[in-house]
Amino acid sequence: MVGLKLFNLESGVTEVVPRLAEVEADVQNLVEAHMEVMLGVTFLASEYVIGCCDGGRIDSLGLDENGAPVVVEYKRGTDAGVINQGLYYMAWLTAHKDAFRSLVRDRLGAMAASQILWSAPRLICVAGDFTRYDAHAVREHRRSIDLVRYRYYGSDHIGLETVASVTGSPAASWRVRPRAAGGPRVRRRDEGMAELAAAVDETLIGLGEGVTRVQRKQYAAYQRLRNFACVCPPQQTKLLVYLKADPKAVDLVAGFTRDVTGLGHHGTGDLELQLSTARDLERARDLFRISYAAA
Structure with a gap:
């Protein structure tokens, strides 16, 4: 400055x-x-x-x-x-x-x-x-x-x-865990969602200097001084991300973006993203940057 x-x-x-x-x-x-x-x-x-x-x-x-x-x-x-x-x-x-x-x-x-x-x-x-x-x-x-x-x-x-x-202590993110010998086989769907979560984590951390991650049981918060994104644990078919971007300034797409203003959810932010594929992550990058800039 x-x-x-x-x-x-x-x-x-x-x-x-x-x-x-x-x-x-x-x-x-x-x-x-x-x-x-x-x-x-x-x-x-x-x-x-x-x-x-x-x-x-x-x-x-x-x-x-x-x-x-x-x-x-x-x-x-x-x-x-x-x-x-x-x-x-x-x-x-x-x-x-x-x-x-x-x-x-x-x-x-x-x-x-x-x-x-x-x-x-x-x-x-x-x-x-x-x-x-x-x-x-x-x-x-x-x-x-x-x-x-x-x-x-x-x-x-x-x-x-x-x-x-x-950040004082490294916070764990949701990663793919290798299957132990003789252990139950990880379903491809679960493995794919864990890989998507890891890619989202890498993308959010890489937005700029000073990004830190804080792990809570219900979500991982990504912040500068303030939260700009909160990522919930992977579900079977989607990953929910909440951003500080203004939902009224975004063209909402059914099944991808949702205005959750006033609705209860884990983490902070009024714009919900539903990510299921790597393509969804690509579509979300600009929204990540908007939220990062506003934090």
């Missing part, structure tokens, strides 16, 4: 010069007020006081679209300590699950508290900038960390750019 040039075209061509916030609290207050839209995270608490010998306050706590706990830390400019500070708070959080579970229960209800994804807690650092050493450091940690650079443009615009995004 620091290399991005933004121009106002209202009267000629005037460059809109990017700037940092006056104070860190300006960024924090803005993100907390619009956290779901900006980060795909449901806001839970601000300046959360942790109870330990060293003390401290977590800037923001939240729960992402997949039910994973999220710690958000902010810095006005560049601060080499933001990652370590956030990791310290993540360690406290995972060691005090009851405290976080109680917070979720109070804010979102018992159902949300019972479905917290403790296997994939996340740290999101929002700062004016990061160094190349920061981007390297997050890849050395076995944690899910997103480094997000912000810039204000004039008085009406703010930009967010993901500098680095790492």
